Amino acid sequence: MKQNTVTTGGPCWVEHGSADPAGAKRFYGELFGWEPETDERPEAGGYTFMKLAGAVAASITPLYGESQPTAWSVSFAVPDADASAARITEAGGSIVVAPMDALDFGRFAIAADPGGAVFGLWQAGRLTGAEVLNAPGALGWVELLTRDPEGAKAFYPAVFGWTVNPSEQYTQWGLDGDDFGGMLTMDDRFPPQVPPHWLPYFAVADVDVTAFRAGNLGADVLMAPTSVPSGPRIAVLRDPVGAAFGIYRADTEG
Template sequence: MKITSVTTGGPCWAEIGTADPPAAKRFYAELFGWRPETDPREEAGGYTVMMLDARPAAGLTQLFAPDQPTAWTVSFATDDADAAAGRVTSAGGRVMLEPMEVLDLGRFSVVADTSGAVFALWQARAFAGAGVLNEPGSLGWVELLTRNTETAKAFYMRVFGWSVTPGETYTQWGLAGADFGGMLAMDDRFPPELPPHWVPYFAVADVDLTAERAAGLGGEVLMAPTSVPEGPRIAVLRDPQGAAFGVYLAGTEG
C-alpha cells in the first residue's frame, strides 16, 4: 500500500466484531503487539481501540446480534456518509445500517456491494481512523473476494471512483496512482457457502514467524506463507474465534 495516511475513498479502519472480546484482545496483543484501550463511556458499549504504541491501529467490539459471525470489517473514508450510502444503493448495493452518529467521533454506515460483501463507511469528526498504516503491526492492504469481478469493478468505481489495474489473476484498486487493495475471483477452491467478503491485511516484519505465532496462540493458518510472483510474501490466518485476516511482509506492498 502506497497510501500511508487516511485518504478519502481509501481504507481508513479495520474492526473486528467478536463473540469473545477478552480472548481477542489477548490474541492480537500477542500477535501484533497491540495494546487495548476500551472506551469507558457507557454509551460506547465497550468499544476498544487497539493501539500500536500511541497510535490507533484497529478496532474491537462485541457482537450485537445472535446470528452475527465473528469477522473483520473494513471501513472506507468518506467526506459524506449519507451521500456515499446513496451511491451504494444507486449502484445496486444495499444499506444495512443507515448512516448514524457515533458519539463525537464520526458518522458511520454499514453497507454491502452487489454481491453481498459487507463494508463500512466512515465520515470522520473527532476520530479520523487508523493513526498508522503500512508499518509492522498496522493495516496495509485490503482485499475483496468475490465471484463476479466485473460487476464489482463497476460498483466500486461508481461509489468511490477507484482506479482499476487488472492482471491475469488479480486486480488492484487505487486512488490517485496509489494502490491500496485488490480483488480476487472466488473459484472452485472456495466453498460454495462462503459469501463474498473483504479481508484486511496487516503488515508484519516476518510473515513466517507471524503465522507460526498465530497457530501457537490457538489460531489457524488458512494459507501458508507464500511469496507472490512480483509481489510480497503473504499468509492468510484465522483467529481462535474464527475471524480471517491476512499478513504480508512490510515494505513489499503495492
C-alpha cells in the first residue's frame, strides 16, 4: 500500500467480527502486539479498538446477528456515506446496512458489489480510521477475491474513482496510480461455498516467522509463505476463531 495515511476512496479500517472476541483479542495481541481498548459505554456493545504502540490499528467486535460469520471486514473512506451508498446502487451494487451514525465516531454503511463481496463505507467523525498503516502489525494491503473480475473492474472505479493496473497475473487497485490493493479471480481452487470477499493483509517484519508463530497460537496456514514473482513474500492464515487474513513483508510493495 502506497498510502501511509487514510486517503479518501482508499482502505481506512478493518474490523474483526468475532464469535469469540476474547479469543481474538488474545490471538492478535500475541501475534501483532496489539493492545485492546474497549469502549465501555453500553451503547457501544463491547466494541474494542486494538492499538499498536498506542495507535489505533483495527477493531474487534462481537457478532451482531445470527447470520453474521466470524470474519474480517474492510471499509473504505468516503466524504459522504449517503452519497456513496447512492452511487453503489447506481453502479449495480446493493446496500446491506443503510448509512447510520456510529455514536460519535463517524457514519458508516455496509454494501455488496455486484459479485457479492461485502465491504464498508466510513465517513469520518471523531475516528478518521486506522492511525497506523504499513508498519509491522498494521494493515498494509487489501485484496478482493471475486468470481466476477470484469464486473469489479467496472464497479469500483465508478464508486470510488479507483485506477486499475492489470497484468496477466494480477490486477491492482489504486488512487491516482498509487496502488493499495489487488484482485484475485476465484477459480476451481475455491469451493463453491466460499463467497466473494475482501481479505486484509497485515505488514510483518518476517512472513515465515509470523506464520510459524500463528500456527503455534492455533491458526491454520491456508497458504504457506510464498515469494510472489516481482512482488512481496506473503502468506494467508485463518485465526483460531475462523477469520482469514494475509500477511506480507513490511518493506515490500504489494
